[in-house]
Amino acid sequence: MPATPAWPPASTPRLFVDQLLGPDAAPVIDGPAAHYLLNVMRQRVGAPLLLFDNRSGEWLGTIADAGKRSLTVRIEKQTRAREAVPDLWLCFAPVKKARLDWIIEKATELGVARLQPVITERTIVDRVKGERLEAQIIEACEQCGRTALPELAEPVKLPHLLKAWPADRALLFADEDGGAPFATIAAAPPAAILTGPEGGFTPNERALLLAHAAVRRVALGPRILRAETAAITSIGLWMGLHGDWR
Numbered sequence: 001m002p003a004t005p006a007w008p009p010a011s012t013p014r015l016f017v018d019q020l021l022g023p024d025a026a027p028v029i030d031g032p033a034a035h036y037l038l039n040v041m042r043q044r045v046g047a048p049l050l051l052f053d054n055r056s057g058e059w060l061g062t063i064a065d066a067g068k069r070s071l072t073v074r075i076e077k078q079t080r081a082r083e084a085v086p087d088l089w090l091c092f093a094p095v096k097k098a099r100l101d102w103i104i105e106k107a108t109e110l111g112v113a114r115l116q117p118v119i120t121e122r123t124i125v126d127r128v129k130g131e132r133l134e135a136q137i138i139e140a141c142e143q144c145g146r147t148a149l150p151e152l153a154e155p156v157k158l159p160h161l162l163k164a165w166p167a168d169r170a171l172l173f174a175d176e177d178g179g180a181p182f183a184t185i186a187a188a189p190p191a192a193i194l195t196g197p198e199g200g201f202t203p204n205e206r207a208l209l210l211a212h213a214a215v216r217r218v219a220l221g222p223r224i225l226r227a228e229t230a231a232i233t234s235i236g237l238w239m240g241l242h243g244d245w246r
């Protein structure tokens with residue numbers, strides 16, 4: 001007896017919509033998302049879609065009608081609740097564009113709750129394009145199955161970050177100059193990881209960090225990693241030890 005094919009099929013497009021979904025919602029999709037569905041994926045009326053809104057979870061819908069540049073979706077049922085994401089923040093000194101995009105995409109896939117750009121003395125990127133990073137986050141969530149988007153915070157200078165730091169959150173300072181092996185550090189959630197820019201941290205910054213009660217200095221092996229390698233590796237380690245990979 002051939003197994004009945006799963007519904008919706010694995011190839012069903014999955015999209016974030018910034019509008020509250022629900023049984024009676026009739027979301028209208030336009031702009032680039034509509035172009036992608038109608039012209040790239042050549043979806044037609046009756047085709048299934050998976051939509052999530054970062055509020056109510058994920059819903060299965062079907063295209064109710066479609067114009068040239070927009071389409072309306074009829075909601076069929078809720079497929080998933082908005083998941084609880086492990087309470088881990090990535091605080092990172094922005095690095096050059098392509099590598100920065102990579103950090104954002106991988107940190108989202110790996111399950112971070114919040115992305116906090118931190119401007120340090122040797123940060124060479126002078127501004128962070130929030131809307132570009134938001135688009136990166138959404139695309140990564142659509143691909144990896146998240147229904148809860150990580151929050152993208154406004155860039156902040158390191159001293160300000162430390163001054164306002166929540167006392168109950170461990171800040172794992174990935175220090176290229178040394179520190180305890182990651183696995184030996186107590187860092188149950190709520191936790192955060194901090195990585196520096198291409199030029200690393202200055203002695204001043206290191207002193208500021210090591211004087212802070214919430215900071216734990218962690219080493220990521222004997223080699224100098226690129227900032228993005230350090231960010232992604234430490235998130236993976238944390239997820240395996242304290243996150244939702246167990």
Ligand code: SAH
Nearest residue numbers: 174175176195196199200219220225227230
């Ligand atoms: N240019 C600096 C290295 C900066 S690497 C130098 O040559 O010393 C960029 C960031 O990645 C660092 O600030 C740190 O946060 C992280 N990092 C790189 N290698 C690391 C290691 N072995 N242990 C901990 N963190 C590391």
